[in-house]
Amino acid sequence: xxxxxxxxxxxxxxxxxxxxxxxxxxxxxxxxxxxxxxxxxxxxxxxxxxxxxxxxxxxxxxxxxxxxxxxxxxxxxxxxxxxxxxxxxxxxxxxxxxxxxxxxxxxxxxxxxxxxxxxxxxxxxxxxxxxxxxxxxxxxxxxxxxxxxxxxxxxxxxxxxxxxxxxxxxxxxxxxxxxxxxxxxxxxxxxxxxxxxxxxxxxxxxxxxxxxxxxxxxxxxxxxxxxxxxxxxxxxxxxxxxxxxxxxxxxxxxxxxxxxxxxxxxxxxxxxxxxxxxxxxxxxxxxxxxxxxxxxxxxxxxxxxxxxxxxxxxxxxxxxxxxxxxxxxxxxxxxxxxxxxxxxxxxxxxxxxxxxxxxxxxxxxxxxxxxxxxxxxxxxxxxxxxxxxxxxxxxxxxxxxxxxxxxxxxxxxxxxxxxxxxxxxxxxxx
Amino acid sequence: xxxxxxxxxxxxxxxxxxxxxxxxxxxxxxxxxxxxxxxxxxxxxxxxxxxxxxxxxxxxxxxxxxxxxxxxxxxxxxxxxxxxxxxxxxxxxxxxxxxxxxxxxxxxxxxxxxxxxxxxxxxxxxxxxxxxxxxxxxxxxxxxxxxxxxxxxxxxxxxxxxxxxxxxxxxxxxxxxxxxxxxxxxxxxxxxxxxxxxxxxxxxxxxxxxxxxxxxxxxxxxxxxxxxxxxxxxxxxxxxxxxxxxxxxxxxxxxxxxxxxxxxxxxxxxxxxxxxxxxxxxxxxxxxxxxxxxxxxxxxxxxxxxxxxxxxxxxxxxxxxxxxxxxxxxxxxxxxxxxxxxxxxxxxxxxxxxxxxxxxxxxxxxxxxxxxxxxxxxxxxxxxxxxxxxxxxxxxxxxxxxxxxxxxxxxxxxxxxxxx
Numbered sequence: 001x002x003x004x005x006x007x008x009x010x011x012x013x014x015x016x017x018x019x020x021x022x023x024x025x026x027x028x029x030x031x032x033x034x035x036x037x038x039x040x041x042x043x044x045x046x047x048x049x050x051x052x053x054x055x056x057x058x059x060x061x062x063x064x065x066x067x068x069x070x071x072x073x074x075x076x077x078x079x080x081x082x083x084x085x086x087x088x089x090x091x092x093x094x095x096x097x098x099x100x101x102x103x104x105x106x107x108x109x110x111x112x113x114x115x116x117x118x119x120x121x122x123x124x125x126x127x128x129x130x131x132x133x134x135x136x137x138x139x140x141x142x143x144x145x146x147x148x149x150x151x152x153x154x155x156x157x158x159x160x161x162x163x164x165x166x167x168x169x170x171x172x173x174x175x176x177x178x179x180x181x182x183x184x185x186x187x188x189x190x191x192x193x194x195x196x197x198x199x200x201x202x203x204x205x206x207x208x209x210x211x212x213x214x215x216x217x218x219x220x221x222x223x224x225x226x227x228x229x230x231x232x233x234x235x236x237x238x239x240x241x242x243x244x245x246x247x248x249x250x251x252x253x254x255x256x257x258x259x260x261x262x263x264x265x266x267x268x269x270x271x272x273x274x275x276x277x278x279x280x281x282x283x284x285x286x287x288x289x290x291x292x293x294x295x296x297x298x299x300x301x302x303x304x305x306x307x308x309x310x311x312x313x314x315x316x317x318x319x320x321x322x323x324x325x326x327x328x329x330x331x332x333x334x335x336x337x338x339x340x341x342x343x344x345x346x347x348x349x350x351x352x353x354x355x356x357x358x359x360x361x362x363x364x365x366x367x368x369x370x371x372x373x374x375x376x377x378x379x380x381x382x383x384x385x386x387x388x389x390x391x392x393x394x395x396x397x398x399x400x401x402x403x404x405x406x407x408x409x410x411x412x413x414x415x416x417x418x419x420x421x422x423x424x425x426x427x428x429x430x
Numbered sequence: 431x432x433x434x435x436x437x438x439x440x441x442x443x444x445x446x447x448x449x450x451x452x453x454x455x456x457x458x459x460x461x462x463x464x465x466x467x468x469x470x471x472x473x474x475x476x477x478x479x480x481x482x483x484x485x486x487x488x489x490x491x492x493x494x495x496x497x498x499x500x501x502x503x504x505x506x507x508x509x510x511x512x513x514x515x516x517x518x519x520x521x522x523x524x525x526x527x528x529x530x531x532x533x534x535x536x537x538x539x540x541x542x543x544x545x546x547x548x549x550x551x552x553x554x555x556x557x558x559x560x561x562x563x564x565x566x567x568x569x570x571x572x573x574x575x576x577x578x579x580x581x582x583x584x585x586x587x588x589x590x591x592x593x594x595x596x597x598x599x600x601x602x603x604x605x606x607x608x609x610x611x612x613x614x615x616x617x618x619x620x621x622x623x624x625x626x627x628x629x630x631x632x633x634x635x636x637x638x639x640x641x642x643x644x645x646x647x648x649x650x651x652x653x654x655x656x657x658x659x660x661x662x663x664x665x666x667x668x669x670x671x672x673x674x675x676x677x678x679x680x681x682x683x684x685x686x687x688x689x690x691x692x693x694x695x696x697x698x699x700x701x702x703x704x705x706x707x708x709x710x711x712x713x714x715x716x717x718x719x720x721x722x723x724x725x726x727x728x729x730x731x732x733x734x735x736x737x738x739x740x741x742x743x744x745x746x747x748x749x750x751x752x753x754x755x756x757x758x759x760x761x762x763x764x765x766x767x768x769x770x771x772x773x774x775x776x777x778x779x780x781x782x783x784x785x786x787x788x789x790x791x792x793x794x795x796x797x798x799x800x801x802x803x804x805x806x807x808x809x810x811x812x813x814x815x816x817x818x819x820x821x822x823x824x825x826x827x828x829x830x831x832x833x834x835x836x837x838x839x840x841x842x843x844x845x846x847x848x849x850x
Contacts, residue, residue: 210825221766233805350638400639400643411625
């Protein structure tokens with residue numbers, strides 16, 4: 001087979017997979033949804049404001065070069081957005097092709113969001129750049145969590161314990177970072193904590209064939225109980241020494257941080273953020289473009305076949321699950337020494353599970369998961385900004401938003417996904 | 431034949447002396463032995479945690495070279511105090527018993543710990559049975575907290591919103607609790623059947639959504655207690671409360687009997703009813719179920735709805751049995767322990783009842799331990815997790831304790847991956 005032929009067959013296969021995953025019915029559903037959103041935009045945001053209402057979006061914060069704020073008249077902007085959103089919905093309905101439907105849907109949804117933001121900020125000022133920057137901050141642990149999930153599940157082990165590894169990493173990261181005064185040691189110990197629980201999962205699941213989901217859930221229970229216990233018993237009596245780490249300060253990348261919007265959003269963050277992106281690229285490249293990655297995927301899809309060509313299935317799985325634990329542990333450390341600066345009981349608030357949802361949404365691919373993580377991050381950031389703008393939505397509903405979006409994403413946009421074929425299936429030689 | 435009987439009967443040929451049968455039974459990895467050893471394992475891990483986190487024992491171990499006896503003595507007394515309080519707070523307090531025996535008075539105090547354990551076991555039995563029904567169909571209902579909140583909310587609304595005489599009111603409250611939970615279970619059921627969204631993620635997300643919903647409702651009319659700025663609901667009237675079983679001081683109430691009846695009904699349902707059989711087949715082998723003409727999607731919806739209804743009853747049992755009002759952050763511990771008791775009971779209602787009693791004793795005793803021995807109650811969560819770790823991995827227990835493989839009473843626990 002020539003290189004051209006191979007590329008062709010790959011493309012055909014990809015298209016076939018895509019067609020199987022996104023049914024026409026789903027495209028139709030997305031179209032109807034966008035049309036409805038367009039109507040909502042028109043009714044609520046365009047007609048729900050006084051004619052002269054204006055919204056101001058700040059487009060620059062230091063250190064980027066100054067841009068003048070964007071002042072919009074809400075009603076015409078909302079009408080335009082409603083037309084774009086509804087129009088794209090009609091495009092989806094008329095076109096009825098699966099390819100590119102996600103792109104069109106995302107564009108339509110962005111139009112809706114823009115109108116919503118303009119409406120929410122009517123007669124007020126919204127720091128748009130700051131909101132995007134906080135999206136990145138909120139997405140960072142989710143990127144670590146979903147990468148951890150990808151590493152494990154691509155090799156065929158379900159890691160539902162990410163939430164527990166987050167807690168363990170956050171706890172130990174804060175304690176060691178605080179006791180030694182060295183934040184890098186905090187990161188390392190967070191990674192070690194995550195790795196330990198990864199090893200426990202691997203040990204019980206691979207050596208003893210225990211059910212991976214059950215072990216995972218119990219690891220979360222164990223970590224929750226243990227960190228609660230140790231917080232009350234060890235940290236609280238000695239808060240100043242053991243639970244007051246400093247946090248990594250942002251590091252502005254020279255020159256790049258001057259770029260408008262992208263500068264403060266992407267190039268003025270702390271080391272956890274840059275680490276997440278480096279790891280994302282690393283996992284993507286190794287998983288899909290190296291022999292190591294091919295082996296991992298082979299073990300996750302068809303372990304018996306992998307075994308027959310001489311790959312040691314269990315050692316690949318052990319290594320990946322422990323590596324996944326390391327990644328989740330670092331992500332956990334980002335909760336404490338990356339942003340808040342102290343550990344508190346159950347501070348991860350279910351984000352480990354949200355990270356799993358991001359992994360599923362991204363179809364077990366790093367960049368897909370990044371997309372989902374950014375979406376959830378945006379929901380989190382939006383929630384805090386809307387609380388400040390006081391748009392009249394009760395705060396419990398705002399804090400519900402990321403979870404509702406997760407359900408909508410998992411059930412509406414993703415639908416039936418195809419995990420690695422051997423995911424969660426114990427492997428034995430017999 | 432029960433698991434214990436079959437385990438007893440299988441390995442020994444007829445004519446074996448009874449003591450050899452007993453010996454054979456206690457040295458093989460059957461349900462009873464593994465569970466017992468798991469409990470021992472959990473207590474050992476808990477003891478080690480107490481020793482390494484208590485300053486007094488740490489000091490003693492720091493000087494272990496000079497005074498090895500003191501290190502052991504301090505450890506023993508610290509752990510002994512903690513576990514003594516755990517027992518006294520959950521089962522019976524020896525000092526209270528002695529007092530009652532000598533003076534003939536204070537018998538209520540003797541029975542208070544066991545009554546409190548039964549009170550905490552009530553919602554666990556209900557919710558654990560609900561989760562277990564899901565498990566045996568291969569559906570992992572992890573949304574206990576959400577369904578508890580839904581059931582408790584419905585029961586509370588009907589409790590203060592309706593005025594009726596005792597019996598009809600109570601029946602209505604019970605039904606409302608079941609209906610609320612059923613609705614919360616129906617959502618992940620229909621989403622899984624119609625769109626393939628995995629129930630683990632949907633139910634966890636629903637936990638957080640219901641928590642926020644509760645927080646919202648508790649600050650608004652009519653749920654919020656009038657004249658209160660705190661997030662506390664109205665109190666339900668006497669007609670909506672489950673009556674106490676043994677006088678007014680002991681809190682054990684009708685909810686316990688409801689829970690036991692529900693567990694018995696669930697046992698019958700899973701073993702004898704057609705629908706229950708369908709659930710079991712689909713859980714064990716979906717393609718065999720399809721071949722036999724069973725509708726797996728319908729079963730998924732039904733299972734999650736029933737499971738949710740039972741968890742909702744658990745929510746009702748706390749509102750109507752002990753608390754009489756709702757406050758924010760409700761339901762976390764029960765929601766999670768429901769999963770662990772279902773695992774501990776190996777998805778059988780009788781097992782769930784026994785597991786609930788054990789975990790209820792741990793948490794009831796844990797509160798007393800926290801008060802008396804100043805060991806944080808979260809220790810009991812750790813102990814519970816270790817117990818379930820070991821129950822879920824019988825092969826590990828077998829290896830640690832050098833047990834023989836069990837013949838009949840073998841333990842199998844499974845769920846399904848993302849695809850199912």
